Amino acid sequence: MGPGPSNIHPRVLAAMAQPTIGHLDPAFIDLMDEIKVLLQYAFQTENAATFPLSAPGSAGMEACFANLVEPGDKVIVCQNGVFGGRMKENVERCGGIPVMVEDEWGCAVDLEKVEAALGTHPDAKILAFVHAETSTGVESDARALADLAIQHDCLTLVDTVTSLGGSPVLVDEWELDAVYSGSQKCLSCAPGLSPLTFSERALEKVKNRRSKVQSWFMDLNLIMGYWGKGRRRAYHHTAPVNALFGLHEALLMLREEGLENAWDRHLHNHLVLRDGLASLGIEFLVRKDWRLPQLNVVRVPEALNDASVRADLLKYYNLEIGGGLGPLAGDVWRIGLMGYSSRPENILLCVGALESMLKTCSALATVHKTLENQ
Ligand SMILES: *Cc1c(COP(=O)(O)O)cnc(C)c1O
Numbered sequence: 579m580g581p582g583p584s585n586i587h588p589r590v591l592a593a594m595a596q597p598t599i600g601h602l603d604p605a606f607i608d609l610m611d612e613i614k615v616l617l618q619y620a621f622q623t624e625n626a627a628t629f630p631l632s633a634p635g636s637a638g639m640e641a642c643f644a645n646l647v648e649p650g651d652k653v654i655v656c657q658n659g660v661f662g663g664r665m666k667e668n669v670e671r672c673g674g675i676p677v678m679v680e681d682e683w684g685c686a687v688d689l690e691k692v693e694a695a696l697g698t699h700p701d702a703k704i705l706a707f708v709h710a711e712t713s714t715g716v717e718s719d720a721r722a723l724a725d726l727a728i729q730h731d732c733l734t735l736v737d738t739v740t741s742l743g744g745s746p747v748l749v750d751e752w753e754l755d756a757v758y759s760g761s762q763k764c765l766s767c768a769p770g771l772s773p774l775t776f777s778e779r780a781l782e783k784v785k786n787r788r789s790k791v792q793s794w795f796m797d798l799n800l801i802m803g804y805w806g807k808g809r810r811r812a813y814h815h816t817a818p819v820n821a822l823f824g825l826h827e828a829l830l831m832l833r834e835e836g837l838e839n840a841w842d843r844h845l846h847n848h849l850v851l852r853d854g855l856a857s858l859g860i861e862f863l864v865r866k867d868w869r870l871p872q873l874n875v876v877r878v879p880e881a882l883n884d885a886s887v888r889a890d891l892l893k894y895y896n897l898e899i900g901g902g903l904g905p906l907a908g909d910v911w912r913i914g915l916m917g918y919s920s921r922p923e924n925i926l927l928c929v930g931a932l933e934s935m936l937k938t939c940s941a942l943a944t945v946h947k948t949l950e951n952q
Contacts, residue, residue: 579924580900581712581873582740583762583769584916586824590767593827594820601817609826610805610817616829617773620742620765620837621757623749627776627798629805630761630825632818635739638758638772640668641796642735643706645776645784646756649673652702654695654732656680656687656723660713660903661737665706672792677702683905684875686868687718689726696730703783705732710741712763713903715875715912716868717745721752728753733780739763742773743832744844744872744916755780761821764844764872766917767828768821828917844871847920851913854929858936863910872920874913875906881939884908887932895931 599606610629617628631638643665647653651674655665658681669676677699679691687707696702705727709720720736727734733755738747744764749757755777761767776784776798784791784798791797795815804814832840848871852862855876863875878884884901888911891897900912913928 579914579919579928580898581763581912581914582760582916584764584766584914584919586766586768587828587831587918589831590824590827594768594824596820596823598819601819602811602813606817606819607811609822613822613826613829614805616826616833617775619833620773620829621738621747621749621759621775622751622837623775625749625775625777626807627774627781627802629774629801630822631758631772631774631796631801632770632815632821633772634770635758635760635762635772636664637796638739638760638774639664639737640793641772641774641798642756642758643668643672643674644793644796645791645798646704646733646735646780647672647674648787648789650675651704652677652699653704653706653735654679654692654699654702656692656705656707656718658685658687658714658716658718659683659708659711661708661711661739665708665735665737669706684714684716684863685865686716687723689719689722692723693726696726696732700730702730702732704735705730706735708737709747710738710745710870710873712740712873712912714906715862715864715870715873717741717870718868720747720754724752724754733783740870740873740916743837743840744920745841745870749775749777753777761825761828763914764840764917765825765828765832766919767824770818770821771825773825844915844920847871847915847922847925848874850922851915851925851929854925855932858929858933860932863906872914872916874915875902875910876913877910878908879936881936881943884911887911887935890935891931895927897927897931899928
């Protein structure tokens with residue numbers, strides 16, 4: 579129940595244990611085609627360029643920037659947590675010019691600030707933002723941000739690593755352009771794959787680049803030779819065959835459950851956890867309408883010590899929760915309810931364990947007080 583990786587369903591683990599076949603085996607090509615269709619469903623898009631990059635979410639981020647940003651391009655980057663900071667790094671390393679729009683950790687990206695930045699920088703080419711900020715448990719309004727980008731003739735570059743499969747990500751309806759995610763959060767697969775989708779507009783920008791994409795491995799033009807249409811696939815790299823068996827199974831399970839049912843399950847379990855924590859006096863960091871159901875960021879109660887509680891949960895309950903990052907380190911916990919981890923029995927385990935720790939604490943405090951008064 580940390581910020582990822584989440585638990586993996588036994589069906590997905592079993593799929594990964596199948597014998598490895600060649601990355602150009604006709605059976606594997608069929609599986610790749612199915613993965614693409616299933617990912618289009620997960621992203622709610624008809625984008626032809628929809629496939630998993632053979633690398634973790636961070637590489638998905640890097641691939642989007644490496645393909646879209648050319649030297650001298652101005653990119654408006656929204657930062658309201660850890661991952662926006664990494665986007666800035668990526669822009670700089672691609673030779674682009676980042677224009678930062680900053681919001682406090684624990685707040686959503688401020689639409690007015692973004693609109694002002696787009697107005698001040700009419701030459702900006704891209705608006706980059708994190709839909710679900712895993713460092714703070716905040717969801718930003720991707721649809722409204724994309725609307726602003728469209729009004730100002732910018733492409734959108736969107737991080738949906740934590741949102742995909744857990745809350746609505748409507749790539750076509752919101753007209754998002756370059757979108758990346760991760761396998762190990764709400765999709766509940768093994769870490770190490772990054773689903774990507776590129777709109778026609780984004781592909782157009784990649785095709786019309788003045789310079790080659792600096793990264794050979796992440797160059798979309800080359801990757802599509804392997805992941806593209808038809809049965810004639812060219813070797814690009816050896817695909818992580820077994821990891822892709824797992825992704826295929828997890829995406830099948832998502833389709834069986836139904837995307838909307840998965841979103842509902844994440845929301846419902848979040849509300850149950852919220853009520854359980856509230857009964858212990860544990861409060862959320864984030865304002866109600868900005869909360870991510872799949873990542874609950876709550877304040878560490880005064881009576882408890884952050885690090886020792888997390889160590890004890892792991893040691894005695896076999897339960898992992900996340901600590902705070904950056905300015906929030908030591909002050910908050912990040913409790914994940916992602917994918918297969920988003921289940922009632924996990925909520926009971928977590929709330930029960932925290933209740934027992936709070937009780938032990940208050941009992942010890944009473945004993946200490948009595949001893950002191952003797
Ligand atoms: C986890 C995460 C990433 C990075 O994914 P890795 O698979 O760890 O590289 C990027 N962005 C967000 C919002 C994340 O939660």
